[in-house]
Amino acid sequence: MEWGPTGAEAVSADYAVVVDVLSFTTTLSVAVERGIEVFPFRWRDSRAAEHAVRHGATLAVGRFEALSRGDARHVSLSPASLAEVDGIERLVLPSPNGSTIAFALADSGAQVVGACLRNAAAVARWLAPQVADGASVVVVPAGERWHDETLRPAVEDLWGAGAVLTALDAEAEAGASPEARMAMAAWQAAVLPHDLLHCAGGRELGEAGFVADVEIAARCDVSEVVPVLVGESFRDAADLTPPAPRLRRVGD
Template sequence: MLMPGHDQSSRRVRCEWGPMGAEAIAARLAVVVDVLSFTTTLSVAVERGIEVFPFAWKDSRAAEHALRHRATLAVGRFEAMTRADARHVSLSPVSVASVQGVERLVLPSPNGSSIAFSLADTGAEVVGACLRNAAAVARWLAPQILGGATCAVIPAGERWPDGSLRPAVEDLWGAGAVIAGLVDLGVTGLSPEARVAAQSFRAVRPDLAAELAACASGVELVTGGFGADVEVAGQLDASQVVPVLRGEAFVPA
């Protein structure tokens, strides 16, 4: 049972962290943000005409899910580096940008993909957003919110080694980019949590690429040899694609 106020139900635009937050602030429109890397990789895949199936677990169930949908199963970044087969693609947006012969892709992850998968049966319209498509997502959402729809923006966050949620600042910036875009299009009725996200994005926008590389998740990827993924993730408004979950797969809105 939620404590009073935790569902942000008095506000049209809401914002809360992770899977539990997504459940708490349920709305007609749900925007999942996982900048490094699920929703960035999603944006690149959908641009290339690839259907993307989110999945919560990376184990034998994911392989079965991929087989059922005649889809390619994404592997881990480091696992992909050791494979010679070009069809092996990972959560790396750079790998998705260059892969050939893939029309359907299962992207398992414990964060953004897991949240999107869990929202699939709630009746919400689920959208994947990142820094690359924030403005496009805001333009798609704004008329619906101005028409009375409620919207939950969910920064996915990362995981500490013990499995607990680690709020990841890059996801706050991605959520804030969408929310700031909504405000610029005349949307009102933001929760304080949503306003903080928008203000955070506006504060970092002048040095976005540098800040993204310097944040904890960015340093982790750069140190691991995936600096190019961080660069792709920082391409603000480079994409006009709005991935929407239709059935079990993300396709262009």
């Protein structure tokens, strides 16, 4: 387990699990549940709109931009917003942190998976046969950014990482690093939904009027989707034909 974009670039593994509970991977899980192909994108500017046009996709806007437009059905990074829209097949989801991590991991040769509290057990079940076959797995809690762009560790992402690792350990009895074991211990100590609502990230969203997003993020193991990054987009592993193969590193 390693933190953030820098950690993503520092590790080498066959499978890499990105965790951004508030809210990139939670929104990703909700979208994929609804059959939406999700194109993560690093930037929230005119390039995102161009990317959406290129892929014939809807562009998700920022939470506050959606509010300012006065359209409750507008799709944003808010996972709750996806419950209010219909007819979307492709979605560009700008997320400088989560997207940057996902593509950095993909560039390293890893098969990238998106996980949150909602689908932690499903992701672990999907990974277990690969681990049993000898594959390595790194889990990357995204964290947040301070104003000076340094990493701000986020406890909700530590819990999300711990949830995946705990379930994977139960499924595959894989050897876990000390960092992974500490994430597992943190997850076992968490009390949800209370702790998610009252941690720094949860409070910030709640005070801004997005309590529903935190409540959705706190629903553990309610989703069976396993979002897998294939090319430029995330799709459910169950819809991939054939299933996404293990990507072996050079020298395996």
